[in-house]
Amino acid sequence: MRHTSTKLWAIALVLSVTNFLPVSSAFAADLELSMVIKNHMFDPSELKVPANQRIKLNIQNLDKTAEEFESHSMKKEKVIPAGGKAVIFLGPLKPGSYEFIGEFNPKTAKGLVIAE
Amino acid sequence: MFGAGIIVFRETLEAALFVGIIAASTRGLVNRTHSLSMGVALGALGSLLMASMMGHISDWANGIGQEIVDAAILTIALVMLAWHCIWVSNNSQRMVQEAKQIGSATSQGHQTLWALAIVVALSVLREGAETVLFVSGLMAGSTMSTGELISSAFAGVALGICAGWLVYAGLGFIKTRRLFQITNILILLLAGSLASQIAKTANQADWISVFGEQAWDVSHLIPSDSITALVMHGIFGFDASPTQLQVIFYLTAITMIWTAARQMKFHNSHHQGFNNTHKFSVPN
Numbered sequence: 001m002r003h004t005s006t007k008l009w010a011i012a013l014v015l016s017v018t019n020f021l022p023v024s025s026a027f028a029a030d031l032e033l034s035m036v037i038k039n040h041m042f043d044p045s046e047l048k049v050p051a052n053q054r055i056k057l058n059i060q061n062l063d064k065t066a067e068e069f070e071s072h073s074m075k076k077e078k079v080i081p082a083g084g085k086a087v088i089f090l091g092p093l094k095p096g097s098y099e100f101i102g103e104f105n106p107k108t109a110k111g112l113v114i115a116e
Numbered sequence: 117m118f119g120a121g122i123i124v125f126r127e128t129l130e131a132a133l134f135v136g137i138i139a140a141s142t143r144g145l146v147n148r149t150h151s152l153s154m155g156v157a158l159g160a161l162g163s164l165l166m167a168s169m170m171g172h173i174s175d176w177a178n179g180i181g182q183e184i185v186d187a188a189i190l191t192i193a194l195v196m197l198a199w200h201c202i203w204v205s206n207n208s209q210r211m212v213q214e215a216k217q218i219g220s221a222t223s224q225g226h227q228t229l230w231a232l233a234i235v236v237a238l239s240v241l242r243e244g245a246e247t248v249l250f251v252s253g254l255m256a257g258s259t260m261s262t263g264e265l266i267s268s269a270f271a272g273v274a275l276g277i278c279a280g281w282l283v284y285a286g287l288g289f290i291k292t293r294r295l296f297q298i299t300n301i302l303i304l305l306l307a308g309s310l311a312s313q314i315a316k317t318a319n320q321a322d323w324i325s326v327f328g329e330q331a332w333d334v335s336h337l338i339p340s341d342s343i344t345a346l347v348m349h350g351i352f353g354f355d356a357s358p359t360q361l362q363v364i365f366y367l368t369a370i371t372m373i374w375t376a377a378r379q380m381k382f383h384n385s386h387h388q389g390f391n392n393t394h395k396f397s398v399p400n
Contacts, residue, residue, distance in 0.1 A: 029322070054325060058179075065253030066170065068246060072340035075316050075359055078182060079249060081171040082256075087179030089322040094329075104123065104250045 029056035029089060037061045037080065040105035051115040055090040067109060071100035074113065091115070120254055120265065124247055124272025126346060131159075131243040132280030133350030137306065138232050140287035141204075141299030145225045155233035159240025166241060167248035183321035186242070190314045193238045196231040197307040198373045203228045204300050205377035206384055247273075283351070302351065304370055309353025311369035312362040319361060327361035 030053040036043050040063060049055050061067055061080040069088060070077050080086040093115035102109025135156065142148045166173070166185075173181040207225070251269050254260065260268075290298055318324040335356040338345050348354035355362060 054322075056322075063257075065256050066249040067253075068250075072335065073357060075357075075362075076320055077316075078320065079170055079174070079246060081174050081249075082253070084171050084174050085179060086174055086182070089320060089325070092328060104253055106123075107119070 029054045032056045032058065034058045034060070035111075037063055037067050037102065037109065039063065040065075040067070040102065040108045042100075042102070042109055042111040045111040047111070047113045049091070049093065049113060049115050051095040052092045054092055057088045057090055059086045059088065061085070066104065068103040069100060070103045071098060071113075073098040074100065076100070077103075118268070120251075120260070121268035121272040121275075123250060124269050125275045126272075127243050127247040127250065128273050128276025129279055129346050130350045131239045132276040133283055133347065134239045134280075134306065135236050136280035136283035137287070137299065137302050137351070138236055140284050140295070141200075141303055142225070142229060142232060143288070143295065144292070145229055147226075148229060151229045151233040152236055155236030156240050159237035160244055162237065162241040163244025163248050166245040167252065170245065170249060180321040183317050183323075187314055187317045187321075189238045189242055190310050190317065193235045194307055194310040194314070194369065196235045197303055197310065198369075198376070199231050200228050200235075201300060201304055201307065201373050202377045202380055203231075204296060204303075205381045279347070304373060305352040307373055308366040308370040309349070311365040312353055312355065312358065315359065315361040315365035319359060324361060327364060328359050331358050331360045331363045333357040 031049065033047060033049070033055060035047065035057060037059065047057075059069060059080050061082060061084055064082050066082050066084075067080045068077065069080060069086065074090055074093070076088055076090070078086050078088055090113065093113070095115050098113040098115070100111050100113065135152065139148075139152055142152070170182075173185055175181060177184055203225075247269075251265070254265055254269075255262065287295065287299065315324070319328050333356065338348075338354075338356050340356045345354060345356055353366060358366075
């Protein structure tokens with residue numbers, strides 16, 4: 001009994017640790033892009049990126065309120081604090097266009113990533 | 117005004133559904149209400165703290181501090197849920213028996229209540245911090261009056277809690293024996309959902325960049341931002357367009373927990389069987 005529960009804990013531990021492992025952090029981004037948030041809008045609101053590449057996106061929030069970058073199609077969700085910065089890794093994306101929004105200001109904060 | 121309430125509702129919904137399922141799965145445990153309320157309260161307090169620290173957190177580790185905190189929260193919650201699943205499969209029979217014998221309260225389950233209270237706190241913390249940032253943002257720069265703002269935020273939270281309560285009440289119609297079977301499956305799926313979110317976080321932070329391709333996309337049938345998608349996400353981790361890595365993590369977590377729980381159950385029944393035979397064969 002004691003033995004089995006130890007074994008099970010080991011399994012749980014392995015599960016949690018493997019979930020955490022930075023398997024390929026050496027996989028550097030191919031391209032680095034920048035974007036700002038100002039008056040609850042993204043600038044530029046349209047980003048043209050090469051398809052099938054890893055992209056590092058730096059976002060700076062110039063507003064006095066926080067924003068949440070969210071994209072269902074690119075699977076991203078990240079808060080950018082008021083006056084703060086955030087880094088988001090995108091891709092590799094198949095050719096196509098991918099919407100993103102600022103979830104806290106969805107009416108004005110809208111944008112598109114176009115992968116070609 | 118309406119829009120703000122809806123955003124608060126969307127942020128609250130996931131945590132509320134989570135708490136609803138956990139509350140249903142612990143029906144009849146002594147101190148349950150106390151433990152889970154503590155979890156919600158601590159989570160709410162923590163979310164105020166986390167929201168106020170978000171600027172610092174974001175700057176950690178070259179801009180991926182949020183992902184580190186998120187992954188830590190998700191992993192702790194996942195381990196706690198795994199522990200609960202294994203514990204329940206080990207004790208469910210006793211729980212059902214006791215619940216029947218002494219009405220509703222059962223003295224079993226202190227440990228798992230702790231585990232679940234932590235899960236509840238972490239779930240509230242994660243969603244709560246975003247809500248706090250959103251509402252405080254509105255307060256700082258909005259044309260809305262404070263009264264309007266507070267009432268719409270409360271309406272959003274109240275609506276979210278109603279949804280969580282509906283799930284809880286719905287599960288309440290199930291008989292005790294079946295209830296634990298069903299909530300155990302729901303909790304197993306929630307564990308899968310957490311694992312899938314860990315995969316998403318790991319990709320976003322660039323820890324794992326393999327299997328980042330979309331596994332499927334049904335967002336034209338069920339739009340990702342629809343209430344249906346949100347509710348299904350809150351209950352079993354539905355994702356309209358997951359990456360391959362998310363699917364792998366989801367299935368791996370479920371399979372591992374299920375196998376571990378089953379092994380435990382098998383081992384125990386085997387053990388008990390052995391003891392009984394042994395007792396039986398001892399001459400008086």
